[in-house]
Amino acid sequence: MAWSGVGIDLATNEPTREALREAVRTVLDQPQYRQRALRMADEFAAIDTRSAILGVISELVAGRQPAHAGRPAADKPRRAGQRG
Secondary structure (H helix, E strand, O other), X not given: OHHXXXXXXXXXXXXXXXXXXXXXXXXXXXXHHHHHHHXXXXXXXXXXXHHHHHHHHHHHHOOXXXXXXXXXXXXXXXXXXXXX
């Protein structure tokens, strides 16, 4: 979630209660997290998922590789070792 600007990377799979409490408080108290979440919600709402899926299926059935296949999202920075 940190890569998207809507959360904080605690850099552990087992954060302490204090670290978790501090991260939640930070996300709730600092408006940039809410603003980014609202922008992300707008971006998701603008996606015509059904048409996108049908387009990919049509291209695959026609024997072509979908136009977006293999390209990462342009605004999504990745850390070393991160998949997706």
